[in-house]
Amino acid sequence: MDVNSINPILSSFVSILPQIGFQTVEKREVKLIEPMLENIGLLINISMVGPLRGSIVIGMEVEAAKQFASKMMMGMPVLELDELAQSAISEMGNMVCATACTNYNLAGIDGLDISPPTLLIGEGGQVKLAVPKVILVRFEVDGIMVNVYIGLFEA
Numbered sequence: 452m453d454v455n456s457i458n459p460i461l462s463s464f465v466s467i468l469p470q471i472g473f474q475t476v477e478k479r480e481v482k483l484i485e486p487m488l489e490n491i492g493l494l495i496n497i498s499m500v501g502p503l504r505g506s507i508v509i510g511m512e513v514e515a516a517k518q519f520a521s522k523m524m525m526g527m528p529v530l531e532l533d534e535l536a537q538s539a540i541s542e543m544g545n546m547v548c549a550t551a552c553t554n555y556n557l558a559g560i561d562g563l564d565i566s567p568p569t570l571l572i573g574e575g576g577q578v579k580l581a582v583p584k585v586i587l588v589r590f591e592v593d594g595i596m597v598n599v600y601i602g603l604f605e606a
Contacts, residue, residue, distance in 0.1 A: 457586055457601050459554030460507060460547075464590065464599060467546050472522040473593050480589040486580040488600055492516060493532070494571040494578060495544035499552075501563040505582050505603035507551070509544050513574070515595045516540050532572060541568040 461478065468476045488494065492513035498506050511519070516536075517529040523539035532540075545568055552563040571578060582602035590597045 457588070457603075459558055460551040460599070460601055461588060463547050463550035463554055467543070467550055468592055471543060471546075472526075475591070475593055477591045478588060479591050479596075480587070482587050484585050484587045484600075486582050486585050486602060488578045488580065488585070490571055490573060490576040490578060491598075492572070492574050493540070495541060496569040496571065496578070497544055497548045498566040499548070499563055499603060500566075500606075502560055502606055503555070503563060503603045504606045506580050506600070507544075507548050508578070508580070508598075508600040508602070509547065510598040510600065511595065513572070515597065518595060519543055537570055537572075541570055544568045 465476045488508060488510065491510060493511055493516040495509040496506055497508075513532060516532060520532065520536035520539040521527060521529040523543055524535070529536045545565070548565045552565060555563050580600070580602040582604055585600050585602040588599045588601070590599065
């Protein structure tokens with residue numbers, strides 16, 4: 452996948468997070484990596500099907516996930532990633548990926564659909580995406596580091 456073809460996902464991430472209460476969303480790094488991902492705490496995996504296939508994975512530490520869930524829940528304190536917090540963080544991933552599908556549609560790529568989010572919680576695990584290479588984009592969101600892994604290919 453061409454680095455330029457990930458722009459609909461990146462613009463989606465940058466536009467959705469301020470809508471849920473974050474002030475600054477800054478891209479810090481973009482690099483091509485192997486498809487084996489390290490879980491640093493929480494991964495939100497959303498599959499994409501249609502003319503593009505694969506996965507978009509958002510990864511962060513558990514404490515960061517609690518802060519994201521708190522923003523999604525209008526500032527309610529999140530002390531643990533219980534069912535409500537997990538639902539909130541999943542919905543953030545859903546919003547980002549659904550908006551990315553809309554952005555792709557506006558760019559002329561029609562017929563994309565996404566799966567419900569799958570959460571993987573637990574530091575130290577690994578996830579291998581079924582693609583040859585993954586583009587990793589690191590963002591700093593109000594001081595929180597967030598990894599966005601994009602493993603898509605043309606069907």
